Amino acid sequence: MCVWISVAVLPLCIFLLVSYAVLPVKWTHRHYLSICFTLGICCMEIAFIIPLGAKPNQCHNAITPNDMYSDLSCAFSGSLLLFGGWMVIMWSFIRTVAFHLQVCWEVVLGPKFMWGAFLCGFGIPGAMITIMLIFTGVSFRFGEICHINVQNGVQDYWAPIMSFAVAALVLQVTTMAYCIHVYVRSLFDNSNNNSSTNNSSGLPSYNASVRTVTARQAYRRIRRVLQLQWRGVALVLIIIGNVFFFAIVFINLDNAVEPNATNMAIAEPWLYCLVILEGDKKACQSKASAIGPSKSTLLAVVILLSLVGIWNFVLYARPSMFAGWLDLFRRSFTRQNEFISTDARKRYEDSKGFEMLTGPGTKTPETFMRSPTPEMASRSPMASPSPTFDRTVQFGRGSEARYVRPSLSFSGPRPPSSSQGGRDWDPQSTFAAAGYRQ
Template sequence: MSGNDLMGACPTPYYQETLFDDDGGFLGGRFCQVVPTTAGNVSCCLPCPQASWVYGEDIQKQTRIASWISVAILPLCVFILVSYAVLPAKRTHRHYLSICFTLGICCMQIAFIIPLGTKPDQCYNEITPRDMYSSLSCAFTGSMLLFGGWVVVVFSFIRTIAFHLQVCWEVILGPRFMWGSFICGLGIPVIGTSIMLVLTGVSFRFGDVCHINIEKSLHDYWIPLIVFAGASLIMQFTTMGYCMHIYIKSLYDTAPTTNSSNIQSYTASVGTLTARQAYRRVSKILKLQWRSNCVVLVILANLLIFAVIFIKANDQLENTPENLEHAMPWLACLTVNRGDMTQCFDLAKEVGPNKPTLLALLILLTLVGLWNFVLFARPSMFVGWLDLLRRKEHTQFEFVSADARKMRSEAHSYEMLSSNGLPTYKSPEPYAQPYVRSPSPAYTARTMSPDLNNHYGRDARYVRPSMSFSGPRPPSASQNNGRDWDPESTFAPGHPYQTR
């Protein structure tokens, strides 16, 4: 049937709903209203995609900006993960929480990149958008986007717990906490995403990436995420408040610490920490984890913004009698102008979130990976890669002489005594110099006194340490009584063959 035939009794640009089958697509995504016509009351529907009628035809191209930003940011996240896997820990300071956090961000970035290759058709027919059952691209993009959001939020919550336990309660995190983090950090997102896909599902709402549907999304997705985010923020601010308390308390602390040379400080209990000592311990933890805390705060702040905007958009776009009545001026404008959407953009602003807000939301969602790279990519990572490349290049082009092993095995033939009396080795060939070893003057001056350079057997002068309370004492007459040591007086055998 042609487009005009599908309109039926509905005015332009609407289609008559009864002329379409209900065999596929997301039926809940139709935007229809019963309109009185000459043929009676007819259900007329807005053409698909609805976002083009609200925001204009260029909304589809503008939403792809977020996809291209993800193309640029995903390699940065991959660089972080590869650095964690290849470089030593002293260069990357890797941690399982950071690795899982970055993996969740990668899932979100991939969800925006997939539509650039698949170029999905958003509409099942003229009035019905596609969902995860009618579009494979929709199923993958929606699932990965929501699962990545779950992983990022849950691991942010776990990181705030770890930070709180280390700072406030001095708990050393061990293997039990690690395995518990893996189970909760991955198990909760899997369960939450599965429940969300079964009860709510995803579909094309705006752009080429599928988003969660309106029905029951508040209960099975947004409220759980807000609960985790709220708990994380409360715990994070509680920990920071404790740090400020410790800092202020340390300013007025005049008690001696164990780092002082005052002997009286040792009389205090070992388990008692002064305010200055507690501040030193807290400051060390803050120096190690300030990057992770900043990323957590950025993620949680973005999540709260996303949740508020999406929940408000769901309330405005839900197919209810109140929303239909609120959208009547805009729908009537389309009817009067025979589908010329440009004449009705001012009225369309009252239907849903405005275009700048929507585009800013998508861009902020993709920039999470950039914040992860800026805060987790340490300068030592680049130094580690430079050292790794130099080592490979040196190993590949290194030349070893065939006589090197022979000269090293025969090095004992050239052993001599230097002028200071220490052994050294002399090789008759220049290329054997790597095997010549002689003590440096600094080593000689540090280990031997000038009087012992050429003379051996003399007693070294005893230097009493500044904090020592003992020293060498000559044997007294009361100890030996002028006699040699008698083994029988100490019940020790004097000779291995002596019998008593």
């Protein structure tokens, strides 16, 4: 079931990534925190889809499951699942740190924070997955999905990932408590302001007005940040809750199958049943229910792990994304059906007279070197209707054009007009200085 959920969720994550890459930022409001978080979810969903195509054999023999050394699909699915889980937790922690710095400390995040986030968001998961594969490994723990082994699993995977989850939860709770504190203080300052305006003088005191302005400014700033980042805050809280649930279930599972005296005493009825019935697992299934978590609990864990991508799509698939894709398709369709207007077509046809072409009625360069005669001017297809012209301009071989000086041309010196002749400039009439001063 979780495999088919991942098959349905992966296209949604790919849609988000393609929208971030293709559409302008005004439609998607993309950010590197959202992009990297979506990449981590894609790794997890691909890990669930790999067994659908590989169809691996879970059992190496009658009592030993396959692991990453005996089955290649197990190595890929287990590695992608653990790496995607680490990426989701790390980028949730980084988003929480960014939100805390912006709200509580008024820090403007710049390139330094971005490169530090990339280093931690990809470097720590890469280093931890290397340590886990070397010292612990993955195997078919339940179903067709490989997971980390019991030996050293808590030290290599669950303890570090839980530490980042707890740190993210503490920062998130601290930030939300600060937001509530600022909101309550703004309400309190508003009440003080109302009481101060009702005094005998009718004017508020200076200290009360300063505190009121400060509280209102802080509240407006925090409200703007919350309006921009409420999706990230909600998604981080969902991820942290899922991680705590996953960790509790898997740690209990590891403790239940650990070979010790307590677990052996719990498993004795099931072992005796297997011995008596010569290994009939179905007949002894009722006695095995007391060992470890129930099947429904494990199935709920796997389903919740697959549904992380749906939460990401619901929170980050803005309606503006669909409007952006509609605008992109509309502009692409309009470009394919562009047409030239009538005025533009006329101008294009008029410009053909300046093309460098030769024909039966064109003149040679030697002809243009001689002064034009009236007969030549009358026979020229581009002769100007005006009898006045200054010179002949050659645009190309076999084409000519007459340059007609416009009547309002100011390109040459002109004598002063009669209305301006003899007029002296009076500096006093314009309130200007009579002479030049150093």
